[in-house]
Each structure stands twice: as C-alpha cells, then as structure tokens.
Amino acid sequence: MLATGFPGARAPLLSEPVGRLAAMTVSDEKSDLRRYLQEARDAMLWKIDGLTEYDVRRPLTPTGTNLLGIVKHLTSCEIGYFGDTFGRPVPDPPPWTELEVLESTPMVDMYAAADEPREYIVGWYRKAWAHADETFDALGVDAIGHVPWWPGDRAEVNLHRIMLHMIAETHRHAGHADILRELIDGAAGLLPDRTNLPPADQQWWQDYRAKLESIAAAARQP
Numbered sequence: 001m002l003a004t005g006f007p008g009a010r011a012p013l014l015s016e017p018v019g020r021l022a023a024m025t026v027s028d029e030k031s032d033l034r035r036y037l038q039e040a041r042d043a044m045l046w047k048i049d050g051l052t053e054y055d056v057r058r059p060l061t062p063t064g065t066n067l068l069g070i071v072k073h074l075t076s077c078e079i080g081y082f083g084d085t086f087g088r089p090v091p092d093p094p095p096w097t098e099l100e101v102l103e104s105t106p107m108v109d110m111y112a113a114a115d116e117p118r119e120y121i122v123g124w125y126r127k128a129w130a131h132a133d134e135t136f137d138a139l140g141v142d143a144i145g146h147v148p149w150w151p152g153d154r155a156e157v158n159l160h161r162i163m164l165h166m167i168a169e170t171h172r173h174a175g176h177a178d179i180l181r182e183l184i185d186g187a188a189g190l191l192p193d194r195t196n197l198p199p200a201d202q203q204w205w206q207d208y209r210a211k212l213e214s215i216a217a218a219a220r221q222p
Contacts, residue, residue, distance in 0.1 A: 030141050033163040040170035041129060043191055044071060047177035057112055060180050067180050068121055069111040070173045075125045076109040077169055081162050082132035086145040090131050094124050099149060
C-alpha cells in the first residue's frame with residue numbers, strides 16, 4: 001500500500017514488487033475479466049443491503065438516480081449484452097428488458113415500479129449473472145456477436161469487448177451507488193472486506209472534510 005498520510009499507511013518495501021508483479025502476470029484473460037465483473041456486481045448489491053424499501057427506491061439526484069433502479073438497469077444490460085448479443089436470449093425475460101419497451105418508455109429500467117419488489121429486481125439480477133456466466137463458459141473471448149441497439153458499423157463485437165464494456169458499466173454504476181449510499185446513512189467503501197478507506201474514526205473524517213471545505217472556500221476568494 002502506498003503511503004497516503006492516514007493512520008496505518010506505509011510505503012512499499014523495495015523487495016516487494018518483483019514477486020508480486022511476477023505473480024500478477026500469470027493469469028487467464030477470461031478469468032480476470034470475470035473476476036473484475038463479479039467484484040462490481042457484488043459491490044452493487046452490497047450498496048442496497050440493510051436499507052429500507054424507501055431508501056433503495058428514493059431518488060437522490062435531480063435526474064432521479066436511485067439504488068434499486070441502478071440494479072434494474074444493470075440487469076437489463078447483462079441480459080442484453082450477454083444474451084441477445086451472442087444469440088443466447090434469456091428465456092422469458094422480464095418485460096422491462098425487451099428492446100421495444102426500453103425504446104418506447106424512457107427510463108423504464110432506471111426505477112423499480114410500485115409492483116416490482118426488491119426481491120424481484122435482485123432475483124432477476126442474479127439470474128442475469130447466471131445466464132451471463134453460462135455465456136462465458138460456452139464461448140471464447142474471440143466469439144463474435146452483434147449488439148442490436150448499436151449502429152451498424154459498430155454492431156459486430158467479440159465477447160472480450162462486451163465483457164470489458166460491462167465491467168466499465170457496472171463499476172461506473174457501483175460508483176454512483178457508493179455516493180448514494182453514503183448520502184443515505186454514511187456507509188461507504190468498495191466491499192465489506194475491502195473498503196479501500198483509511199482506518200479512521202468519525203472525528204478524523206469530520207476533520208478531513210473540514211480541511212477540504214477550508215481549501216475550497218479559500219479558492220473562491222478574489
């Protein structure tokens with residue numbers, strides 16, 4: 001871990017990188033992609049764990065961003081990109097994942113409707129994972145697919161590209177969820193067992209925030 005100025009941080013030993021980098025270079029491409037995607041999936045569901053039905057649904061930005069809606073959106077993405085794109089459609093998918101519905105009803109996959117309980121949305125997200133994982137098992141990273149909603153000159157893709165696309169998509173939205181969850185109850189971090197935050201108490205964070213506010217205030221002075 002690089003020294004960052006918070007309690008418990010240290011600089012790396014000079015002897016560390018050689019062995020660690022050697023170990024990191026021996027890996028399987030598809031396994032790496034799957035691992036990064038699954039970490040983002042797990043982080044996304046952790047962000048709704050323990051919250052009330054109100055809090056997972058409440059819009060917290062001017063454009064209505066909400067936690068359960070993000071999960072619903074990512075479900076649509078996984079079903080489409082790892083199903084239809086590679087000729088492996090999900091059997092009996094939820095109606096809000098159909099391309100015609102997505103195109104005709106703006107933002108339909110960005111919020112949970114009143115008759116769509118959390119268990120229903122999360123259940124479909126996990127089913128989408130399982131179907132995607134079957135696609136990963138069945139196809140090589142060079143397998144060719146076609147994204148129906150992308151322009152014709154970009155529609156042809158391989159599995160490697162789509163896995164990268166969904167890693168970026170899921171981590172991006174997990175970052176949104178990070179901020180939303182912190183606004184709701186102060187919970188923050190990457191994963192339950194790896195928060196990527198300094199081991200600091202509430203007072204430390206209050207002082208840190210006050211310091212940033214002071215710097216920002218000074219920057220607006222003429």
